[in-house]
Amino acid sequence: MGVFGRVLGIIVLVFVLFQFIPYGKEKTNPKTDKTLKIKAPKNVMKLFKRSCYDCHSNETKWPWWSYVAPFSWSISDDVRGGRKALNFSIWNSYTPKKQEKLKKEIYRTVAGPMPLPQYIWLHQDAKLSKDEIKSIRDWASDGKGFIRTDVR
Numbered sequence: 214m215g216v217f218g219r220v221l222g223i224i225v226l227v228f229v230l231f232q233f234i235p236y237g238k239e240k241t242n243p244k245t246d247k248t249l250k251i252k253a254p255k256n257v258m259k260l261f262k263r264s265c266y267d268c269h270s271n272e273t274k275w276p277w278w279s280y281v282a283p284f285s286w287s288i289s290d291d292v293r294g295g296r297k298a299l300n301f302s303i304w305n306s307y308t309p310k311k312q313e314k315l316k317k318e319i320y321r322t323v324a325g326p327m328p329l330p331q332y333i334w335l336h337q338d339a340k341l342s343k344d345e346i347k348s349i350r351d352w353a354s355d356g357k358g359f360i361r362t363d364v365r
């Protein structure tokens with residue numbers, strides 16, 4: 214076996230050993246009171262479901278690679294962090310003040326960092342078009358179409 218074979222063997226071995234690390238194994242979709250779900254116009258809900266729900270709801274679609282380390286580690290981190298920051302499945306349990314703050318953050322993030330680039334990479338259809346971003350922003354600004362995000 215040449216050097217190449219040995220290196221490949223080590224890589225495969227490490228990859229296999231990764232699978233035994235007990236991290237990122239839990240793929241939960243906690244049962245949630247339906248009355249807590251966000252209610253938004255159909256066109257906006259469609260976009261949230263398509264582009265945000267995998268990380269920002271309790272209705273995550275876990276792809277097969279989310280069961281394979283090391284991908285499982287970062288995916289479960291994204292879902293945990295995403296649900297913690299904003300969970301559309303429990304929207305109605307947030308105070309009005311928190312909802313307003315989140316709407317502002319949704320307004321701000323849909324034109325930039327959200328959905329996360331590494332997610333779009335594997336889910337091309339999650340990418341939002343200009344018009345789709347505008348639909349979400351119209352909703353987030355209660356139809357005004359604009360929110361100043363520099364004032365807190």
Ligand code: HEC
Nearest residue numbers: 264265268291294295298299318319322323327328329332
């Ligand atoms: C691949 C997972 C993923 C997807 C898809 C995703 N997000 Fe996020 N989102 C996160 C994570 C993780 C955080 C928490 C970031 C942090 O804590 O720094 C977050 C944070 C947020 C926040 C809180 C503000 C902030 O900057 O922390 C908002 C608002 C948000 N996301 C909106 C959206 C919207 C709207 C969509 C769909 C258009 C979306 N996200 C899609 C993972 C995701």
